Amino acid sequence: MKADALMTPVSNPAESPKWQRFTLGQRSARYMVYLIIVMSFFASLRTVEIIPEFLLDAPEQLADMFRRMWPMDFAAYPTTIHGAMLDTLHIATLGTLLSLILAMPLALMNANNIVKSSWVNWIAKFFLVASRSVNSLIWALLFVAIFGPGVLAGVLAVALRSVGFVGKLFSEALEEVNMGSVEAIRATGASFASVLIKAYWPQAKPAFFSILLFRWDINVRESAVLGLVGAGGIGVVLNDAMNLFQWPKVAMVLTTIFVVVLLIEFIVVQVRKRLM
Amino acid sequence: MATIVDRQNPFKTSLSTKFLWLGLFVYLAYAFSTLDIGWERFMLGLDQGGRLIDRLFPPNFTRWELLLSDLIESLQIAIIASVAGILISLFVGLMAARNMMPNVISIPVRVFIALCRTFHPVIIAILFVKAVGFGALAGILTLTVASIGFVAKLFAEAIEEISFKQVEAIRATGAGFISTILFGVIPQVFSRFIGFSIYQLDSNLRNSTMVGIVGAGGLGGTLFSAFQRFDYDFVTAILLAIIALILVGEALSNLVRRIFQ
Amino acid sequence: MSRLEIRDLNHAYVSNKPILKNINIDINEAGVIAIIGPSGTGKSTLLRCINRLIQPTDGSIIFKNKDVAKIKGKSLREVRRQIGMVFQEYNLVERLSVLENVLTGRLGYMSAWSAWRRNFTDKDIQRAFELLEFVGLSDFAMQRADSLSGGQRQRVGIARALMQEPAILLADEPTSSLDPKTSVEIMELLTQLAQDKGIPTLVNIHDVNLAKRYAQRMIGMSGGEVVYDGKPDGITDTHLKTIYGGESWLQ
Numbered sequence: 001m002k003a004d005a006l007m008t009p010v011s012n013p014a015e016s017p018k019w020q021r022f023t024l025g026q027r028s029a030r031y032m033v034y035l036i037i038v039m040s041f042f043a044s045l046r047t048v049e050i051i052p053e054f055l056l057d058a059p060e061q062l063a064d065m066f067r068r069m070w071p072m073d074f075a076a077y078p079t080t081i082h083g084a085m086l087d088t089l090h091i092a093t094l095g096t097l098l099s100l101i102l103a104m105p106l107a108l109m110n111a112n113n114i115v116k117s118s119w120v121n122w123i124a125k126f127f128l129v130a131s132r133s134v135n136s137l138i139w140a141l142l143f144v145a146i147f148g149p150g151v152l153a154g155v156l157a158v159a160l161r162s163v164g165f166v167g168k169l170f171s172e173a174l175e176e177v178n179m180g181s182v183e184a185i186r187a188t189g190a191s192f193a194s195v196l197i198k199a200y201w202p203q204a205k206p207a208f209f210s211i212l213l214f215r216w217d218i219n220v221r222e223s224a225v226l227g228l229v230g231a232g233g234i235g236v237v238l239n240d241a242m243n244l245f246q247w248p249k250v251a252m253v254l255t256t257i258f259v260v261v262l263l264i265e266f267i268v269v270q271v272r273k274r275l276m
Numbered sequence: 277m278a279t280i281v282d283r284q285n286p287f288k289t290s291l292s293t294k295f296l297w298l299g300l301f302v303y304l305a306y307a308f309s310t311l312d313i314g315w316e317r318f319m320l321g322l323d324q325g326g327r328l329i330d331r332l333f334p335p336n337f338t339r340w341e342l343l344l345s346d347l348i349e350s351l352q353i354a355i356i357a358s359v360a361g362i363l364i365s366l367f368v369g370l371m372a373a374r375n376m377m378p379n380v381i382s383i384p385v386r387v388f389i390a391l392c393r394t395f396h397p398v399i400i401a402i403l404f405v406k407a408v409g410f411g412a413l414a415g416i417l418t419l420t421v422a423s424i425g426f427v428a429k430l431f432a433e434a435i436e437e438i439s440f441k442q443v444e445a446i447r448a449t450g451a452g453f454i455s456t457i458l459f460g461v462i463p464q465v466f467s468r469f470i471g472f473s474i475y476q477l478d479s480n481l482r483n484s485t486m487v488g489i490v491g492a493g494g495l496g497g498t499l500f501s502a503f504q505r506f507d508y509d510f511v512t513a514i515l516l517a518i519i520a521l522i523l524v525g526e527a528l529s530n531l532v533r534r535i536f537q
Numbered sequence: 538m539s540r541l542e543i544r545d546l547n548h549a550y551v552s553n554k555p556i557l558k559n560i561n562i563d564i565n566e567a568g569v570i571a572i573i574g575p576s577g578t579g580k581s582t583l584l585r586c587i588n589r590l591i592q593p594t595d596g597s598i599i600f601k602n603k604d605v606a607k608i609k610g611k612s613l614r615e616v617r618r619q620i621g622m623v624f625q626e627y628n629l630v631e632r633l634s635v636l637e638n639v640l641t642g643r644l645g646y647m648s649a650w651s652a653w654r655r656n657f658t659d660k661d662i663q664r665a666f667e668l669l670e671f672v673g674l675s676d677f678a679m680q681r682a683d684s685l686s687g688g689q690r691q692r693v694g695i696a697r698a699l700m701q702e703p704a705i706l707l708a709d710e711p712t713s714s715l716d717p718k719t720s721v722e723i724m725e726l727l728t729q730l731a732q733d734k735g736i737p738t739l740v741n742i743h744d745v746n747l748a749k750r751y752a753q754r755m756i757g758m759s760g761g762e763v764v765y766d767g768k769p770d771g772i773t774d775t776h777l778k779t780i781y782g783g784e785s786w787l788q
Contacts, residue, residue, distance in 0.1 A: 029535045041359045044352035050413040058417070061407040090307045097300075133522050135486045137398065137496075138515070141503050146328055147321035151311045225398040228490060229500070242402065254399065261394050445628035445694075448588055449701055450618025450645025455652040459641050463632040 069251035076249045080237055081256055087151055088233035089260070091226065092219040095158025096166075096212065102159065103167035110171040113179060114200070124167070131164030136222045140231040149230035157231055158219050166215055173207035174200055209275055217268045224257050328508065335516055336509035342498060347517055350494035353415040354484040358477045360416070361423025366469075368424055369431030370457065376435060389432070392425030397483050401492040412493035419480045419487070426479070430472045431465070438464040470536045474529045481525040485518045539563040539599075540737060541587070541705055546596035546606075548582055556582050558761040560596070564705065567735040569728050571742050571752035571769075575781050579761045580741040584707045587739075588620045589613060601704070618645025621698030621736075623727075625710035627690040631683035635674060635693050638682050639665040642700025661700075668696040672726065688719035695726060699734075706731070706738040712747065720744070724751045745777065 109115050109124035139160050143153035177200055185199040227235020234253060241249040337343070371377055372385040400421050404414040438461060446460035488496025495514060502510045541564040548557040556579045564570065572580050585591040587598055589605055598605040605616050621642075629638050643661050644652055651657075657665075669675050672692035677685065682693060691711060698706055708727060712720035724740075728751045731738040742748045748755060749769045757765030757772065757780040765776045 026535070033532055033535055037355075037359065040355050044355045048349065048352040048356065048412050048416075050411060050416070051409075054408045054411075054413055058404075058408045062403070065403070065406055087311065090311055093303070094307055094311075097304075133482075133519055134515075135482060137486050137489055138499070138518075141489075141500070142328075145503060145506075145508075146325040147317065152317060152321070221394075221396050225396045228398065228402075229503075238399075238402075242406075254395075257399070258394055439631075441624065441626060441628040442630045444590060445622070445624055445697075446630065446641055446644065448590060448617060448620075448622040449642050449697070450614040450616075450620075451641070451652070452614055452644075452649055454649035455644040455647065458649070458652050459633070459637075459644060460630060463630050466632070 065247070068247040071248060072251045072255060073246070073248035074252060076252050077256065081234065081253055084227075084234045084237045085256055085260060088223050088227075088235070089220065091151055091154040091158055091223040091231075091233050092216060094155045095223065096162060096216045096219050098155060098159035099162035099166050099215070100212065103163045103170060106163065106167040107171040107174060108196075110167065111174040113175050113177065113182075114196075124171075128164045128167045128171075131160055131162075132168070133164075134161070136161040136226065137229055140226045140229050144230045149232070149236075151232035154223055154226045154231035154233055157226055158223055161222070162215050162219060165218075166211055169211045170204070170208060173204045173211070176207075177203045206275060210272055213268045213272055213275075217264055220264045221261055224261075331506075331508040332512045334509065335512035336507075337513050339510060339513075343495075343513060343517055346488075346495045346498050346514075347521060349412055350484040350488075350496075350521065351481075353412050353419060353487070353492075353494050354477070354480040357416045357419030357484070358423060358473070358480045361420040361480075362427055362473045362476065364420070365424050365427035365431055369428040370435065370461075372428060372432035373435035375438075375440065376457075376461070386432075389425060389428050392421050393429065394425075397422045397487060398490055401487040401490045405491045410491040410493075415484060415487045415492035415494055418492055419483055422483065423476050423480060427469075427472045427476050431469055434465045434468045434472075435461060467536065471533070474532055474536075478525055478529045482522055485521065539565045542597075542599040543583075543587070544597045544599070546583070546586060546593055546598065548579070548586060548591065548593045555594075556761050557586070557593070560763055562756065562763065562766070564737045564739065566753070567737050568731045568753040569724075569738050569740055569751050570754045570756065571740050571748035572756045572758060573742060573745055573748050573780065574758035576743065578758050580758055581709050583758075584622070584709050584739060584741060587707060588617050588622060614645055618701050619704045621701050621703030621706040623691070623694050623698050623706065623708040623711045625713050627687070627694045627714075629682040629690055629693055629697075631681070633682060634679050635669065635682055635685070636662075636665055636678040638693055639668055639696045639700050642697045645701060665696070665700060668699050669693075671699075671730075672696045687715050688722060691715065691719075691723050692726065695723075695730075699730065703736060706736050708738060708740040710741050710743070712742065712744070720747060727751070745772075 106124045106127055109120050110128060112118070112121050115121065136157050140153055140157035143156045143160075147153050147156070181203070182195060182199040186195050190198065223233055223235075225235050227233045227237070228239050230236070234257060238250065238253045241247075241253060368385060368389065371381050372389055374382050377385075397418055401414060401418040404417045408414050408417065442464065443456060443460035446456045451459065485495045485499075488494040488498065489500045491497060495518060499511065499514045499518075502508075502514060541562075543560055543562040543564075546557055546560040547555055549555040560583060572583070574580055582591060586593040587600075587605065593606050596606060600616060601619070603612065603616060605613070608616065630641065633641070640657050640661060642665075643657060647656070666675070666678065669678055672695055674685075674689060674692055674696070677689065682690065685693065694711075706727075711727065712723050715723060724747055727738055727740060730736065740748075740752070749772070752769050754767065755765065755769045755772055756763055757776060759780045759782075764779050765772060
């Protein structure tokens with residue numbers, strides 16, 4: 001048995017060059033990325049204004065903070081926290097619903113298998129990207145400036161922030177629709193609206209509810225902090241308690257948020273399981 | 277058994293859909309009754325909004341030095357927190373993978389990751405500001421924790437999905453635990469890990485402009501005080517700087533993603 | 538003193554459901570030793586006990602004056618690196634290059650620190666290239682392992698095992714995922730190196746004809762027990778009936 005007898009022809013010569021692991025260019029590009037990351041890391045570390053003693057002190061300070069938090073102020077739950085937490089849930093839910101109303105037309109305009117004009121696609125894309133680029137806290141700051149502190153600003157902040165997310169994902173779901181059945185319905189002479197409702201919607205429906213639930217889950221977390229800039233909900237209570245150094249109450253608020261977030265996540269996972 | 281022929285109109289709205297709509301309206305009625313959201317307030321706000329927009333423009337860049345130093349601080353926070361968070365996530369993620377570690381290690385580590393994830397970065401930032409004082413350090417610690425919550429979780433899941441046969445083959449060569457990880461596990465998950473890391477770097481960049489709102493350094497603090505002082509033309513300048521930072525970050529992460537594909 | 542002595546080896550994944558029952562085997566000679574038997578009879582388990590990928594329930598495996606069944610940690614790794622293993626599904630690290638896969642055969646000889654820096658010695662790299670040439674894959678050294686065909690991958694698997702400079706080679710169904718022509722090539726390769734390099738090679742195989750053609754000794758297993766151990770030409774239809782049960786497949 002000779003070694004050359006073992007040589008079987010390369011199964012697919014046209015394909016094999018693709019697997020040349022890395023070219024020199026790729027390799028050096030990777031090393032450049034590593035180098036830049038390491039350099040910018042050390043440059044940042046050298047120039048950033050931090051006081052190392054504070055870092056060393058951090059564990060003790062944290063421990064001290066947690067000590068002051070215990071025992072939690074359970075009495076504050078029924079008086080202030082419960083209502084504020086419900087407000088937060090309302091902000092998240094109403095914000096998500098409002099974002100749907102705004103996101104739907106944008107998603108339709110963005111899906112290139114529904115609206116063929118690339119002009120319209122780009123306009124929709126611009127609004128979707130703008131919405132996602134601005135953090136919900138910054139949206140909240142803007143709306144507090146416009147509508148004054150309160151729940152309304154929170155709802156609008158959540159809604160405007162979610163539009164980009166919901167709109168982008170939903171238009172992707174629409175673009176994945178099987179066009180065969182769409183054409184079949186169109187061939188019956190159905191109007192544009194009927195095609196949307198009878199051809200696109202049934203196929204995109206599971207994705208739609210899944211996206212909605214996913215965003216709602218995120219929004220509950222986000223709306224819990226909007227109160228820090230005055231946009232209503234549990235964050236207001238947290239902010240007040242902290243400014244007054246009421247640590248046991250802070251602990252109670254944080255625990256409430258923790259439990260609610262876990263609960264919402266559990267519900268979302270369960271509902272999604274049923275939907276799928 | 278007789279077959280029941282059900283010839284309902286298939287397009288008729290089903291009972292559950294009707295209930296969904298009904299539930300939605302009941303909820304809306306209830307929510308609006310408890311919340312302090314009124315139509316006149318909204319209209320008043322629109323009026324106010326018009327005036328606000330007038331005051332937002334033109335953006336005021338006269339305090340560009342402050343803006344630039346804040347921008348750099350945000351960048352520093354994002355870079356340090358990303359590198360630290362991603363490096364820690366490598367180990368934490370490995371320890372959380374149920375197919376590599378016994379339960380005594382993986383369960384506590386998973387709880388730790390869940391804790392990092394559950395709280396919004398802003399809440400974590402508040403706690404760190406109380407612990408280490410105002411400034412960039414609190415921001416760095418916050419985003420490090422947030423990075424662990426995201427990257428370590430996904431990394432652990434990626435490790436749990438690997439082919440264990442390849443690991444077994446490396447083990448059979450007599451390789452030690454660390455060598456087995458290096459040659460049997462890491463090659464299988466490396467590209468996904470890079471993907472998560474780039475995503476997190478991008479997300480840290482966004483969040484580094486926000487943690488300042490609660491005093492954890494970066495652009496957010498200046499933005500918040502500009503809002504409080506009704507310094508709206510400076511607000512616009514800061515917002516433009518943030519958007520520029522995010523766009524540049526997004527372009528860079530797309531570039532890195534292409535390099536590592 | 539044999540090179541490998543398996544004494545009273547028992548293994549059960551679930552207690553009271555033994556998969557290996559009192560296995561006694563001595564391996565002394567170089568060359569291919571085929572282990573035949575139906576699926577689920579414990580052939581794979583037996584091989585995996587020898588290099589302790591599976592911890593046997595009891596019994597002993599004496600290799601180089603050590604009982605492999607009892608050792609752990611560093612001494613276990615030192616034993617493992619002297620036992621090469623070839624797998625049914627090749628088990629290459631798919632995202633590493635062919636050359637890197639072969640080099641992983643040296644990991645048992647390196648510190649974790651050297652492994653991290655990929656600090657293989659020049660001698661090792663030289664040897665890896667030679668082995669690739671031996672198995673006929675020199676041109677593929679820099680390609681990723683997942684771009685190869687099944688037969689090519691198996692040859693990389695063999696090169697990786699040889700890289701360990703093994704005193705003994707275990708091959709777990711090395712041909713079961715391959716077409717007949719490639720199977721023959723792989724068996725020829727294993728036979729050639731078992732003889733040329735003087736390595737005892739235990740091959741699990743369920744193709745009796747292929748086994749008869751290449752093995753100089755055959756071990757028949759059935760129900761977790763060794764029911765035949767001897768020359769290939771000594772194996773009769775009666776033996777095969779005890780091993781595999783039934784007889785219609787013999788015609």
